[in-house]
Amino acid sequence: MNTTIKTALLVLFCFVMALIIVLTFTIHHITESSDEEINQFHQQEVERIKHALKNYVDMAYAIIDSHYNDSRDKKFLEKYYGRRLLNIIDVAETLLKSKAEAVKNGDLKLEDAQTQAMQEIKQLRYDNGDGYVWIIDTALPPKMIMHPTQASLDGQVLDDPKYNTANGKKQNLFVASVELCETHGKGFIDYLWPKQTEKGLEEDVLQLAHVRLFSEWKWVIGTAVFVDEAGLDAIDKILNDIRQLRYNNGNGTFWITRTQPELKLLVYPENPSLEAQTVEKGKLKALLDSLVKTVEAKNGSGFLKYSWPKQRSGLTIEAQKWAYVKRYEALNWIINTSIDIDTVEEGIIEKKGIINAQIKNLIIQILLVSIVIILLVSLLSYMLKQYFPKLKSFNKAEPARTGSQRMSVTQPTLVSSPRGKTTTPIVSEEPDRMLRTDDCIKMVQEISKSLIAEQSKLLAKALNRESIEEDMPEHQVIKVKNLANQTYQTIEEMKKMVEGKQATPKAPQNANNELNTDTVVNNLNNMVR
Known part of the structure; x- marks a missing residue:
């Protein structure tokens, strides 16, 4: 196989292998990068979802906490329950004022007026009978004057530690009520008080009380409400708000x-x-x-x-x-x-589709570029294959043939002359072999030398022809003269052939050149006969 073709095939094979390796490595690298990118995308989406979930729950938590704390805040409770409590105390205070006015007018004695007032206030109810008004004096510690639901407390000094539940600081609630009224005349106070549950048990529940000083008799009247109702209302509001969120x-x-x-x-x-x-x-x-x-x-x-x-x-x-x-x-x-999180999975699938499309486009681009390069290499190989063989044949070109048979010149052979003393180069015809122009020129030069040598001998004999004619017969002399003429013609023909070959060594010979060549060969053969 031609060396150029082998080289081209080897280069093409190496290029294809390199292309396969590069393509494989590129696809592998892109796949790994895409997997890493997808994993990172998945983690980012999960973190985004977690962050959003936490924010939503924290928002709902804040709503619940706000409503619940409001339900336990004193100012909120005063606002929520205050009007109702104020109205009840207003009624009780009006009753006391009427009795005190009767005492002033002499219509009632003080004791009778106070007794009537306690009995009438004892009958006051609200909140389906759960709300009532109690009366204490202003002594420290104070004494219970009247309690509508716990008559056992009437007349007792209220200094039991179990009453130390006021204002969230374990202060005696009745002492706190007296101090508040002596300072401000009235106000709200919160404390814990036993409440019977649905299961028949008692537990301390937060109450909000409004207390007011009736200075003429040095009484403090008060009423309270369990604020769990406010808490329940707050819970209902919380649940409704969260339900709509x-x-x-x-x-x-x-x-x-x-x-x-x-x-x-x-x-x-x-x-x-x-x-x-x-x-x-x-x-x-x-x-x-x-x-x-x-x-x-x-x-x-x-x-x-x-x-x-x-x-x-x-x-x-x-x-x-x-x-x-x-x-x-x-x-x-x-x-x-x-x-x-199916939206995340859908996002991942979409992301994979985008990456796979990118990989596909990259592979197509690489293949297209590779095909172009292969075509260019193949074209270059073809051009080299076409150029270099022609150049080689140009350097080694044979003379063109005209006719069915060409004359080829072999290396001259020295043949013995009929006289036995000289040898003459002979050119033979071999129709099947051809020599290059350079070889022919060299052989012609050698033949010319031999002919010149023979011509010199003949000329020497011609100069001495008188002596030769005396010793030789007449027909021999004529033969020698003819041979000399033939030799001269042969040399002239050979010179023309050599000059023609040297002028156009690569041009094909025409019919005249073949004819001259035949003439030279015949003359040479005649000379050696």
């Missing part, structure tokens, strides 16, 4: 679960019929248990990943969800919200 174009909702005394859903917008129901079994129970475990294991708040049935295209599928849960200690509530 939405995000993510109305798709995001919040759950509130109460853990004590039993596990119960308080807010469940997806299925309101389950609200206020005790959850005892099923997948919902398992999920709520997981929420409880999460807040217990993670200091009151944390993230939870779970699957939950979801309707899509008329089918029920298990959708992956992330939830954030947080406990509200004061009410034993767990607040949570969740987001489907």
